[in-house]
Amino acid sequence: MSADVKKNLKDQLSRLLVRHDKLDAHLTNADREVPADWDDRAQMMENDEVLEGIDAVTRDEIVQIRAALNRIDRGTYGVCARCEESISDGRLVAVPTAALCINCARAE
Secondary structure, eight states: OOHHHHHHHHHHHHHHHHHHHHHHHHHTOTTOOOOSSHHHHHHHHHHHHHHHHHHHHHHHHHHHHHHHHHHHHHTOTTBOTTTOOBOOHHHHHHOTTOOSOHHHHHHO
16 A cells, blocks of 8 residues: 555545535534525525535545545555455545445445
8 A cells, every 4th residue: 555545545634624614614604694685595595505515525525535544544445344355456546435346336
């Protein structure tokens, strides 16, 4: 396992944590001015729903990266969590957070 993989995952995690913090600060800002116009208010609510969706994806990516970093630390990175066979290098390049080999992932 290359040290570059761990560094890249940590860098990506840092970027995602910043994104999550910004989204969370925006969405939970009680001081935000709510438009008086109903059309503007509806647009604001729609925008918030999109941001909530982006934040949900961001949180999921954070969980996946933390799990991959834990597997690296435990020495199980690159080993399928289901069948315990090696995960191909190609799969790990494409999906560095992969916990399952391609066959187990397809079966799931």
